[in-house]
Amino acid sequence: MLNRSKLQSFMKFWDSIEQKLVGFLGIFALAVALWQVIGRYATPDHAISFAEEIIVYLMIWAVMIVSSQLVKRDGHVRPDLVLRILPIQVARWVEVFNCLVAIIFCGGMVWYGSSIVETAIMIDEVSSSDLQFPMWIYYLALPVGTGLMTVRYIAKLIDYIAFYDAGTMKPGHVLHDNVDGLETPKLN
Amino acid sequence: MGYLFFALFFGLLAAGMPIFLVLGTCAAALFFASGHELVGVAQTICNDMNSSTLMALPLFVMASAFMRSGGIATALVNLAGVWLGGVRGSLGLITVVSCTLFAAICGSSVATALAMGSILVPAMIERGYPRSFALGVVGASGTIGIVVPPSLALLLYGIVTEQSVPRLFLAGILPGLLQAVVFFLWVMYYARKHNFPIEPKRPVAERVQMTIRGLPSLIVPVVVLVGIYGGFVTVTEAAALAAITSLLVSLLFYKGFRWTKTLDVVADGIRSAAAIMLIVATALALGHWVTESGIPEKLVQFTVDHEFSRWQFLLAINVLLLVIGCFLEVIATLLLIMPLLAPVLKPLGIDPVHFSIIFTHNMEIGLIHPPVGLNLFVLSTIVAAPISEVIKGVFPFLVLLIICLGIITYVPELTMWLPNYVFGPATH
Amino acid sequence: ADEPLLIRCSLDTAPSHGRNKAFQDYLAKLEAQSGGRIKTKLYESGQLFKDLEVAKAMLQNQVEMACPGSWVITGIVPDADAFQLPVLYGRTADEVHKIFDNEAGKLINAKIAEKLRGQVLGPWIDLGYENWYSTKTPLTSLDSVKGLKVRNSGGPGQAWRAKFVGAIPNTTAWPSVPLSLSQGVFDTLVSTNESLVTAQLWDAGVKYAYEDHQFFAMYIPMISTTFWSKLTPDLQKLVTGIWAENIPTYRAHMAEAQTKARTTLEAHNIKFVDPSAEQLAADRKRMMPEQESLAKELKLSPDVVKLINAGFPSA
Ligand code: NA
Ligand code: NA
Numbered sequence: 001m002l003n004r005s006k007l008q009s010f011m012k013f014w015d016s017i018e019q020k021l022v023g024f025l026g027i028f029a030l031a032v033a034l035w036q037v038i039g040r041y042a043t044p045d046h047a048i049s050f051a052e053e054i055i056v057y058l059m060i061w062a063v064m065i066v067s068s069q070l071v072k073r074d075g076h077v078r079p080d081l082v083l084r085i086l087p088i089q090v091a092r093w094v095e096v097f098n099c100l101v102a103i104i105f106c107g108g109m110v111w112y113g114s115s116i117v118e119t120a121i122m123i124d125e126v127s128s129s130d131l132q133f134p135m136w137i138y139y140l141a142l143p144v145g146t147g148l149m150t151v152r153y154i155a156k157l158i159d160y161i162a163f164y165d166a167g168t169m170k171p172g173h174v175l176h177d178n179v180d181g182l183e184t185p186k187l188n
Numbered sequence: 189m190g191y192l193f194f195a196l197f198f199g200l201l202a203a204g205m206p207i208f209l210v211l212g213t214c215a216a217a218l219f220f221a222s223g224h225e226l227v228g229v230a231q232t233i234c235n236d237m238n239s240s241t242l243m244a245l246p247l248f249v250m251a252s253a254f255m256r257s258g259g260i261a262t263a264l265v266n267l268a269g270v271w272l273g274g275v276r277g278s279l280g281l282i283t284v285v286s287c288t289l290f291a292a293i294c295g296s297s298v299a300t301a302l303a304m305g306s307i308l309v310p311a312m313i314e315r316g317y318p319r320s321f322a323l324g325v326v327g328a329s330g331t332i333g334i335v336v337p338p339s340l341a342l343l344l345y346g347i348v349t350e351q352s353v354p355r356l357f358l359a360g361i362l363p364g365l366l367q368a369v370v371f372f373l374w375v376m377y378y379a380r381k382h383n384f385p386i387e388p389k390r391p392v393a394e395r396v397q398m399t400i401r402g403l404p405s406l407i408v409p410v411v412v413l414v415g416i417y418g419g420f421v422t423v424t425e426a427a428a429l430a431a432i433t434s435l436l437v438s439l440l441f442y443k444g445f446r447w448t449k450t451l452d453v454v455a456d457g458i459r460s461a462a463a464i465m466l467i468v469a470t471a472l473a474l475g476h477w478v479t480e481s482g483i484p485e486k487l488v489q490f491t492v493d494h495e496f497s498r499w500q501f502l503l504a505i506n507v508l509l510l511v512i513g514c515f516l517e518v519i520a521t522l523l524l525i526m527p528l529l530a531p532v533l534k535p536l537g538i539d540p541v542h543f544s545i546i547f548t549h550n551m552e553i554g555l556i557h558p559p560v561g562l563n564l565f566v567l568s569t570i571v572a573a574p575i576s577e578v579i580k581g582v583f584p585f586l587v588l589l590i591i592c593l594g595i596i597t598y599v600p601e602l603t604m605w606l607p608n609y610v611f612g613p614a615t616h
Numbered sequence: 617a618d619e620p621l622l623i624r625c626s627l628d629t630a631p632s633h634g635r636n637k638a639f640q641d642y643l644a645k646l647e648a649q650s651g652g653r654i655k656t657k658l659y660e661s662g663q664l665f666k667d668l669e670v671a672k673a674m675l676q677n678q679v680e681m682a683c684p685g686s687w688v689i690t691g692i693v694p695d696a697d698a699f700q701l702p703v704l705y706g707r708t709a710d711e712v713h714k715i716f717d718n719e720a721g722k723l724i725n726a727k728i729a730e731k732l733r734g735q736v737l738g739p740w741i742d743l744g745y746e747n748w749y750s751t752k753t754p755l756t757s758l759d760s761v762k763g764l765k766v767r768n769s770g771g772p773g774q775a776w777r778a779k780f781v782g783a784i785p786n787t788t789a790w791p792s793v794p795l796s797l798s799q800g801v802f803d804t805l806v807s808t809n810e811s812l813v814t815a816q817l818w819d820a821g822v823k824y825a826y827e828d829h830q831f832f833a834m835y836i837p838m839i840s841t842t843f844w845s846k847l848t849p850d851l852q853k854l855v856t857g858i859w860a861e862n863i864p865t866y867r868a869h870m871a872e873a874q875t876k877a878r879t880t881l882e883a884h885n886i887k888f889v890d891p892s893a894e895q896l897a898a899d900r901k902r903m904m905p906e907q908e909s910l911a912k913e914l915k916l917s918p919d920v921v922k923l924i925n926a927g928f929p930s931a
Contacts, residue, residue, distance in 0.1 A: 023455035029428075030247075033428030034428070049775065049785045052243070052424060052425075053240070055428070056238055056239070056240055059246050059247075063246060063458060063462040063465045070466075075459070076206035076208060076463055076466070077206065077467060078206040082203070083204035097203060098203060098205045101205060102209055109230055112227045112230035113230050113234075116230055116231055119676070123732070125672070128691045130785060130787075138234070139234055231678075235666075352798045422800055612819075
């Protein structure tokens, strides 16, 4: 028998690791951008030419990692109008179907993404700028990100099948740009 | 294959599947059906995401998240309030002005309605404004920001249709101002008619002091616009600077969050961006297949065969957008529709820059169009009001919006004059 | 009868571009002469793939034929960046052809076969001389480029040259150039007369040109090895034979297009400066001391460098 509370506390720990990692990648990307702009005007002789390239790699990694959080919070943008109208038990099984498709798609992306990574390593692919960045590191974001999403979708599927609670698991639009833990500011 | 495509597309949408999955699954299915290796879907996603222009998107979204949690949004409202005291219905006018300012950075009208609504709607109700009016003015004013630069919708439109982003940004200014002025005048008229309360006029010294305190909240739009149009930075760099300045202004000046929370705020911003980025990636992959499938040619052929005129075509688009506006945000819709539509514009003699503003404006109407629109849902959840009350409040603005749309559609100069004046006429 | 074998070919330039015209002609001839055993489909204007992505796409069997510029495959086949060696700065087309139509070219073809699993069709097809073009700053010598943001087509070799003259290098794929230019991503670009004409870059603000022939650009025509091995020997012969037969014509057309393009650019008020032969030689001499370290940085194989140097004994 699976120990759900232990699993949940592990997931909580895992969430916080994802969160901090993504925050760090984002800050780093902003710093690189600032460095590029200031560098271009302050020390044009030493200005870096590949800042935007690095920003792309950092941001894509951050986006791919954080996407699994969106699965967990039901934050992926979706038209849930029909789901709201359907009887709750029907909606449940539509959600099961959605999870299955998601697992197949994300699983496929893990598979093909890995093959892209493999190819890139095999042919020593580097970016065509003067940075000559090893492209497999960039490509790896895809299988890793979709892999994390696959895990979350599997967890969700199990929830819908084995631990369904009509009260808390109603489908509904979650605004994806809500920020946690911060109060609504007051007017003065 | 076209029918298979549309059946799959709308079937999955109806099942409430996340948009990125709908687009990705369609892309994969059709890639496979036309005899391509499936690895191409993954490779295309990697290739299309590897774009520095595209990175402006998560950076702008981050900037708007910082503004919301960092106290800049509140500062904007206060700044607008300082100078509108003493005018009847000033809170309504403040809403129009501060929504325009906030949306000028935020770029999403749903997010604007949420951020501004949670501050301003309770304030208006407290001061005795009718609840339906409070909801209506917030819901409608948020739609201004989508056309005023910088706009996420226009940025993405530029990426999908390969148009110059600075040109699109300029195109949005006059139509956005037109809408703001029309709303402003309407609120003044309505407030007088219904005898809305007057906010106290503050003494000049206090006004100056509060203005100074409010000024840093305007740094972000200034940095972005001066940066881009002064030719100092690229759009992507401008987006990064917007994020950096809003982070610094929040941390050091308005202190909306403590610096120890910085990593979390950044991560939350990226999470908001990720929801859009995944859709972008799969939309571009689908667009890639659509080009190859010949569907755009068939669509053009269809409109030519049925002798659709330009305005009939635009009307058909309008209806389509109203329907989609029931359940989707502007950006998701844009990514859903534009890959199909972009190749059709030129053959029909429609200027893509002019169309960008018509399209976003149409979308906004779809969002607040009764009986269902996403913005209506968002507003009703802010104060737990029934949808019908929101609709009642939004209705007059809806009429004004439709009038604005007519002007924008039939007076192309309003859209085209500024970009053509600054950049010279486009040649394609 | 068997199904005809389908060749999907992807180019990212417009149908009016010389390379596209060459492939339109070549693929039509191939289809006709194969007696229905080969069918071809040409995707143009990057509608299927940008050149930057096409070599990889061929490796993944997304297309059967491609003709990427040498500069877009340097990330996978570093030797393709040999065009940037200082010894080749400001050389004529004939001088460059002599190098790459022979041993040096064969060496690179072998690398392409190994890394990209692509069979090179035969002699490479010219794009033409690459020069500097700018929007705001008049260009009169290499010194005028100092401090400018210079777009190149790819490969660390071109970035090296930009840095050598004190400019800030930027790599942008051709289909994105007009847009990026109008967005201020760069203010100067390295390209050819004909490329500027096809994109009408005077509309994007290009006003000055410094025609120093900093390198001679060539596209490498290739067919996927997987597909190649499906062809019977007589079809294989047809594929390479038609190419070999027509390449002199294709090259002549490209050269013509470049000459005509210069006239068009001048008609659109783009000011050209042509450095003298002495100036080119002096600038080349200035670059030569860095050749050895550059070759290492670009990961060029010593054999290729040796073969190229051997073509210019006086340098
Ligand atoms: Na905006
Ligand atoms: Na609607």
